[in-house]
Amino acid sequence: MKPAAFEYCRPDTLEEALAALAEFADDAAVMSGGLSLGALLNTRLVQPAAVIDINRITGLDRIEVTGSMLHTGPLVRQADALNSPLIGEALPLLAAALPNVGHYQTRSRGTLAGSVAHADPSAEIPLCLAVLGGEVELASSRGRRRVGAGDFIQGALETGREGDEMLAGLLWPKSQSGDGVAFIEVSERHGDFAIAAAAAVARRDGDALRYTLGLGGIEDRARLTSGSAPAAASAFAELAEQAAGDLARQLDPMQDRRASAAYRRHLAGHLGAQALEQALVRAGMEGGT
Amino acid sequence: MVESVKNWLGQAVPRFEDEALMTGNARFIDDLSPVPGIRHVAILRSPYAHAEIRSIDLAPARELAGVIGAVSGQELMAGLEPLASAVRAPMNYFPMAADKVRYVGEPVALVAAEDRYLAEDAIEAIEVDYEPLGAVVDPIAGQQADAALLHEAVGSNLVHQRTFRYGEPEAAFEAAEHIVRLNWRYPRQSSTPMETYGAIAQFEAAPDRYTIWSNFQGPFILQPLMVRALKIPGNHLRLISAPHSGGSFGIKQGLYPYLVLLAAASRHFGCPLKWIEDRLEHLSASSAAAARADGIEAAFDGNGMLTGLRFANCVDVGAYVRAPEPASVYRMQAASNGSYQVRHIAIENRLVVTNKTPIGLNRGYGGPQFYFGLERAMEVAARRLDLDPAEIRRRNFLPASAFPYDAPGGAVYDAGDYGKGLDMALELTDYPELRARRAAAKAEGRLFGIGLAAGVEPSGSNMAYVTLALTPEERAKAGGRSGGLAAASVSIDPSGSVTVHTDSTPAGQGHATVAAQVAADRLGLEPRDIQVITAIDTQSTAWSLASGNYSNRFAAIEVGAIAESADRIGHKLRRIAGEMLEVAAEDIELAGGRAHVTGAPEQGIALARVAAASHWHPAGLPDDLEPGLDDTTMLSPAVLGAPDEGDRVASAVTFGFLCDLTAVEIDRDTGRIRIDTYVSVHDVGRVLNPIIVEGQIRGGFAHGFGAAMFEDLAYDEAGNFLSGSFADYLCPTAPDLPEVKIGHYETASPQNPLGSKGMGDGSSMLAPAAIANAVADALERDDIELPLTLDRVWRMANELGEGE
């Protein structure tokens, strides 16, 4: 298992990286942590003309607050995100999901943006980005643009990235204190991609709790539902079950060796209800999360 | 230090192997460059399960820079004989396909290049024109008239069938009050050592000879097979094992066809060749444990006594019967009563070829499949007869007074006390409390179940058991076969240091440490003073057919050979020392690195000086003593006779016992199995080194747990292989494994001077059955199959069918 030959480019600046991407158009692979790309190269499932290694570009590993958003650069490693107090506070959903992402070792170099760019339907990070209503920042020598997380991921391993673009960052709407979040997943083994994952956020808005529930691993990309619940409710179980069940029934789940469509649909409802209920309960409680 | 430890055996001596392994100094096959000019091999493999090869165009590969050459199976195999097996049906098995491919991953062409990167570039450039054929993936469907034929000359995919009768099974079933019947599929699995296959082959002309360095682990009965395929005398094929091997669990046996392939290719290209299998190659095309489509019938009387057994074994053998297959289905036959008194047994063995990788040795070799049937049947019987699963086993166990015991199939069980093992398991689980928890959980509607499995662990194989595949007449014609030879030597060099050679080619089991413990006790030395060489070089090490690392033969047979040679060396040292100290040899004791007069430690002499005398001053030795100190033992336990007319054979030397008891709870919503309790009790005879024994038990459990829960080498209906990476073939990781409580007790084996029994398969044989039994109990249903994936368990817990 050795990669096919490719041209290796190691830009020192983002501009150089974008120039190289423009040069190779559709035929270049951007390498950050190398966790997904490495395996694809070694098995020769992808054989790009060039690999553009962005690891030496300075400044791409920043976590910054821009207004109501948190911007994570393309080289923000999963381990750094997990250890970041800023993310712990501003993105509790992501913080809850990250321990489920790969393993201690893979999080060390694996990046947030790399996971989103890879667009595995079962991946946790794109699910969180979608549920939070985040955006993907794309850069090319033609300029920059932002795409909503929901529009960016177009299918299993398929995104709206143009051949000459790279992910220049992720934009995460910050949580507010009092928001309730929950993340639950089921995988065959610890650290595997989820068979099904549910992420939920809830926020108090006057007398109501507005929520978004997202389900990953069921279809080829995350699926969302939003709604609201009376904040004064004494229990949310029924509502959560209803909302998750409605979403689950609309889905056309994937079927593979690991799990049947029926099992995925069932998990979607079951995990979705749990996650949503937890998020609502937490948001409903004083003091929030 | 005058008096050091007297008995090193039995002590938790930390392994001498470890330091090199933990500092990066241990050398494995891919670390070696034993000869200059080595080139690197990549193998082009079939993407089809079943296809005719119409043509192969190697030219594009040959044109690439850095490529030494490319060769097709057709060209390379023309100079070889096929690799034989004990099944006589006309199937020609070659290491590389010539005109037809029969499984995904079957070698089709081979490239040698300056490095592996270039070799992989080159195999991508080769163009093969295939004519795809229908595939056989199911061993039952494969026997139907309309199934595609793998081997036209055989005329059927059923390539072997024999029936056996021990005692009076028909009468037993006629008289039975209850008959339990089960049918199930057992999945294909693989022990997947972390190090893959690797070999370096060098051909030298005039005279033609081959030297191969590899992590091949034996059995060396395969060496004569390789020799025959290469059409050379035995001493022209020199096999050298790498100093360390990164795990095997049997599977590195399946390397031998590649050794033949690389030998032939080295000759073809005229340069030494190295091939390191990659993980995709390993998962798809190395070797697998047998998938089976088996059935069992168990007859019971009104008291829950098992009176008769019928096994209908159907082995999904893969595309070829590759020696030592069909051994996997015959390994347990002589012990097919398990740990029970039952004497009336009927067995039918069928081997069906399918478009999958050939099967071969994997941990437990035939044991997991066998016990899945027997121990599931016991569990089902207990429920049907309303007996406690522990009680039904206790009633049926061989009593402690029965040993040595002649089993119906011919196995001779050396020693045991099975009731004691069961008691220990019950005690360790606090069984009454566990049953109360089960009752309470069930009353609340929770899915809680208890599962038990017990069995014997055959160790130290009789090389002849595989000839049960032949009829007694065929066996008579083929000539006698018996035995399980072990070879070991002990020598002392002129400076007085001791070296032990074993023929056991370990892959992590710590043989060097235990061998040193054995020799140290007998020579009055410390284990660390003793150098142990476990790597075989067929040109200089004593070896025979049974040499190698499989069927737990080290603690069953090998240690006896080491002890015997060490004793003879010890005796000689005492003779020489007696002469030097002017006392009789019987009055000399070896201890603390010295030979001294018994009872008078101050009247002694350093062992090194005694040893030196045999080298430096042979003329001074007693007249009847030969100079030097070098002793080789070759022994084959007397019990390992030839199979008799009634197809009975003493298949192994020692029979350890183990009993696993588990409780599980199933989450109805996710299908998740939580292991509430797991206890594993072992009688491995005398424990030689507790660190190593515990390690084997825990490792064996991990394999059994993985087999129960996750592992499956899956194929789709067209024979496409679906488990080509460690993200698809799931092995247990640290958080997946539950806590396991281990219990030990000993009944000493009379089969070797140390009292030890072989061990190492352990719970890899029983955990699948024990966990399946617990799941069956939790779900109150009999149709349990492996692996117990979340989806499958969820489906069963919610009574859903396949399509629902």
Next chain:
Amino acid sequence: MMRLGLGERRRISCTVNGVARSGFAEGRTLLSDFLRHELNLYGTHVGCEHGVCGACTVILDSRLARSCGTLAMQADGAEITTIEGLGDSDREPALREAFSRHGALQCGFCTAGVLLSVKHFLQHNPKPSDGEIRDMLSGHLCRCTGYEGMVRAIAEVAEGQP
């Protein structure tokens, strides 16, 4: 921007285990192959070459890296620690001793990667719970030991820390 064409080789210099080393690699050369076959540091093992088993784990500029999923070029100018570099510093001898005594290794093929993970892990989490240790170990496949000995050894060494 550094560029390396198809089939082109380039000298890479890096610090491995505190020693300046250099060797040649192509753009596609894996770090695992570079360490093993160019620098002759054979203690780093390759178990899968697709980033799952963890056998090839090394420390690259203070981060754990699967060297089979890392390009040799990425090590240019970097600091690398491999199994050969674990020696007498801080807890390493204790760790080896505990691994041996608890039967945390058998064939030892996975062990190099495991030890490097443990070194990194204990630096960041000096007092881990058993659960955290198991969680960390989930990034390594060991087919021999069942991991129990590793968990015990790591817990014991962490326990003994000041």
